[in-house]
Amino acid sequence: MALMTVRREVTTALRILLLGFGNVGRAFCEIVEEKAPLLRDLFGVEGRFVGIATRSRGCVSDPGGIDIGALLKKESSTGRLGPAPSRGGRDAPSAAEMVREMDYDLLVVCTSTTIQSPEEPKSFICGGLQRGKDVITSNKGPLFLGYREIRDFAAAREAIFLFEAAVMGGTPFFSFTRHCLTGSEVLSCEGVMNTTSNYVLDLMVAGASFDDALLDARRKGYAEADPTFDLEGWDSAVKASIIAQVLMGAPPVPLEDIEVQGINQIKTRLLLEAAHSGGALRLVSRVEKGKDGVAITVRPEVLSPSNPLSRVHGATNGVLFLTDTLGEIFVAGGGIGPRHTAFSLLRDLIEVACSRKGGREC
Numbered sequence: 001m002a003l004m005t006v007r008r009e010v011t012t013a014l015r016i017l018l019l020g021f022g023n024v025g026r027a028f029c030e031i032v033e034e035k036a037p038l039l040r041d042l043f044g045v046e047g048r049f050v051g052i053a054t055r056s057r058g059c060v061s062d063p064g065g066i067d068i069g070a071l072l073k074k075e076s077s078t079g080r081l082g083p084a085p086s087r088g089g090r091d092a093p094s095a096a097e098m099v100r101e102m103d104y105d106l107l108v109v110c111t112s113t114t115i116q117s118p119e120e121p122k123s124f125i126c127g128g129l130q131r132g133k134d135v136i137t138s139n140k141g142p143l144f145l146g147y148r149e150i151r152d153f154a155a156a157r158e159a160i161f162l163f164e165a166a167v168m169g170g171t172p173f174f175s176f177t178r179h180c181l182t183g184s185e186v187l188s189c190e191g192v193m194n195t196t197s198n199y200v201l202d203l204m205v206a207g208a209s210f211d212d213a214l215l216d217a218r219r220k221g222y223a224e225a226d227p228t229f230d231l232e233g234w235d236s237a238v239k240a241s242i243i244a245q246v247l248m249g250a251p252p253v254p255l256e257d258i259e260v261q262g263i264n265q266i267k268t269r270l271l272l273e274a275a276h277s278g279g280a281l282r283l284v285s286r287v288e289k290g291k292d293g294v295a296i297t298v299r300p301e302v303l304s305p306s307n308p309l310s311r312v313h314g315a316t317n318g319v320l321f322l323t324d325t326l327g328e329i330f331v332a333g334g335g336i337g338p339r340h341t342a343f344s345l346l347r348d349l350i351e352v353a354c355s356r357k358g359g360r361e362c
């Protein structure tokens, strides 16, 4: 069903500083351009990129708005966004300087995630929040390290901090709980949260070897730089820990304190038996509220056909919530391609824009 378009008379520019111009950052620029008419007509907002920073391909800024089409052409012909570092004169400002010094309204942190070193993206996020800027991110590292600290830091500065794209790409999750489960208590949440593992399992059922399936998942860009992080269950554990912190107020936990088993030792015979019974073997992350706090586990499980998670296939994610008000709620789909993840960032951008305008349209 198409939303009724209400043409807004007044359009406000939302000046965006983007950190990271990998697949997701690029897709985010493209989707903001593509959705410009909708942003303008439905929400009265013009997303304007005033700065883009990368770690090794330079930084660009233009207070009047960067021409994204021209930038993409320049990048494909020179491999860079900004000028190469000079030997003598003053170099272009770094990402950290741009965060500290530029005029912008929304900081988008799309840098690549490394759970081992979440301090740098956290410093970018807090650098923006410190100045009262709204921040959205696709980077799960800082959330895993300590969600509540960042949330409180943002609240103290009356800034908005959103992270829909950080967990399960395009699958509606935090926005869903914030808007559709408001007033409910989430008692438990179990899900297929790692796409790489799910994709590999499905290809193995279809006859591929583990190695070939993984190669395909890597080619498609689903896997982390180190795919053992996906296959041994650590990525699922990180996501489950973030969910426990955000939805259940759990403290951050070190990875080694989470009970984790991945799919790296799975035998094809087990997968086929599960499939022949009408169900499926899935890598399930479980987050449960109990008397002694929140319990998190990650392990492969044979699911019966009646479990909706058994129908989460390929490069998608799915989550089954148990709530105190509605019982079970199942959300699935979305996937983690760059465009899906960029769409989650767009969703956060719209929420920031609406909130700044008084929140009526969200």
Ligand code: HSE
Residues within 6 Å of the ligand: 166, 168, 169, 193, 194, 195, 196, 197, 222, 223, 224, 230, 235, 336
């Ligand atoms: N490697 C992750 C996955 C990417 O396969 O789900 C998204 O976090």
